[in-house]
Amino acid sequence: MEEEGRPRKLPKLDHDEAQDSEPRMTGALEHNGDNEQSVESGNGANGPESTQQTDDGVPKISKREMKRMRRREQWEGQRDLRRAKRKEKGIARKEKRRAALEQAKEDGTLEELKKSYERTHKRFRKSTLLPLTLVIDCGYDELMLEKERISLGSQITRSYSDNSRSAYRSHLVFSSFNKQLKERFDTKLNKHYLNWKGVRILSNDFAQVAEMAKEWMVVPAGGRFEGVFADKTDATPEDGEVIYLSSDSPNTLTELKPFSTYIIGGLVDKNRHKGICHKHAVEKGIKTAKLPIGDYIQMASRQVLATNHVVEIMLKWLELGDWGKAFLAVIPQRKGGTLKKTAGEQSEDAEEVDEIAEEDDNAEEDEEQALAQAQQITDEAIEENQQALDEAMEEAPVEGDKAGEAN
Structure with missing residues (x-):
């Protein structure tokens, strides 16, 4: 047979993608330069989707799109019912x-x-602010679909609520908040975030915010050395670190340090844009590290950690000073996470893990619940302030009484 007539031998596929045992942090994904640009259809699936037309030239709606439209109509029609149920x-x-x-x-x-x-507001006033900053990097706006921005919006809203309710809270910042995510909060969500207390919402990128954080963490106004920081009173601002959390990092985070800034990638992308957060951190010369989940928790498969879960884990560590307990508080056993007997020793009864990231179909419902929780915190603060004002007015002497006392 001539050389031209032979069928070409297909190239051998590379199947060396090892499955590690750690859950993946949102936005901290493996970098694969060959797959950076993937074509996406309007419904979020990878790959182009052909558009069919009817005989009269009108685009034909696919069955999947029809189901999506029906779910949307059903969702909108039940909004009042959901509100009534929450009230009940x-x-x-x-x-x-x-x-x-x-x-x-x-x-x-x-x-x-x-x-x-x-109430949350009372707990907020009684809670201890530590000289530590958590930043949610919202600079990946254009890489997400609308439903993914909805999910991210609920995640950062829950992060605000978790920090407000935490016994030991951090300085919390949402950076690069200046694109479509902000537009959604300004329009669809009625600028709800403007009523939030104890949080900074900035248009600056994460590197600029990390520099700014060095100023607002200065004690005593910037925080107190209590809880896990009680024995670190000799720490100075120069000892602080700036670390971008990424499960691609070769470094493992062992503890949280005073005067340090920890950055969490705010990206919901179903693993399309691999390694982008890690890449941006390296480009700006910022250290990276991964949470030590694999040292403490046995997981059955690699899964995604939502942004708010990463925040909650770190807040739990500030409260408990124990990574294992912090992970279990956020990833309970019913979710498939099992505490290892010792670091490096695997538990034999690990179960299948449910993915922690929110399902797309429940994105708007989750957003409503997160906003309702944040609104409750705001309402409690307003009510408490009004109650304090009323009490002050009752205790204040009346003008007539003052005149009587003068006579």
């Missing part, structure tokens, strides 16, 4: 709390129960 749940919670208070009064445990029911 709120009333039920208040009734349950009232009954619990009555029972506690009879049992003599009223004061203890009241502490557990303290």
Whole structure:
């Protein structure tokens, strides 16, 4: 047979993509230069999708798109019903709390129960601000689909709520908040974020924010040395680090340090843009590190950690000073995470892991719940401030009383 007539031998595929045992942090994904530009269809699937037309030239709607449109119509039609259900749940919670208070009064445990029911704003004022900064990098706006921006919006909203409720809170910053994500918050979500307390929302990128953080973390106004930082009173701002969290990093984070800034990639992309956060950090000369999940938790497969879960894990470490307990608090056993007996030793009863990242179809529902939680924090703050103002007015002497006292 002549050389031209032979069929070409197909190139051998590379199957060396080893599956590591660590969950993947959102935005901290493997870099693959050959796959940087993938064609995406309007529904988020990879690869081009041909557009069919009817005989009269009108684009034909696919079955998948029709199902998506029906789900959208159903979702919009049930918005009032969901709001009513949340209101009913709120009333039920208040009734349950009232009954619990009555029972506690009879049992003599009223004061203890009241502490557990303290409002978020009171807990915020009682919580300790530490000289440490967490930054959510929102600079990947143009790489996400609309449904992915919705998911990211709910994740950063939950991050705000978690930090507000934490016993030891950090300086929290949303950087590069200046594109389509901001537009959604300004329009669809009615600028809800403008009422948030204890958070900085900036248009600067993560590298600029890291430089700015060095100034606002200066103690005493920038935080106190308590909790896990109680024995680090000799730390100075020069000891602080700037670290971009990335599971691609060869370095492992062992502890959080005072005067340090930790950056979390705000990217929901279903693993399309691999390694982009790690790449940007390296380009700007910023250190990278990964959370030590594999040292403490046995996972059955590689999964995605949503941005707010990374924030919550770090806040839990500030409270508990133990990575294993912090991971289990956020990735409970029912999700498939199992605490290893010792570092490096695998547990034998690890289960299949459910992916932590939000499902696309529930993105808007999750967003509504996150905003409702954040709105509750805002409402509690307003109500408490008004109550304090009313009490001050009641205690203030009346003008007529002043005149009587003068006479």
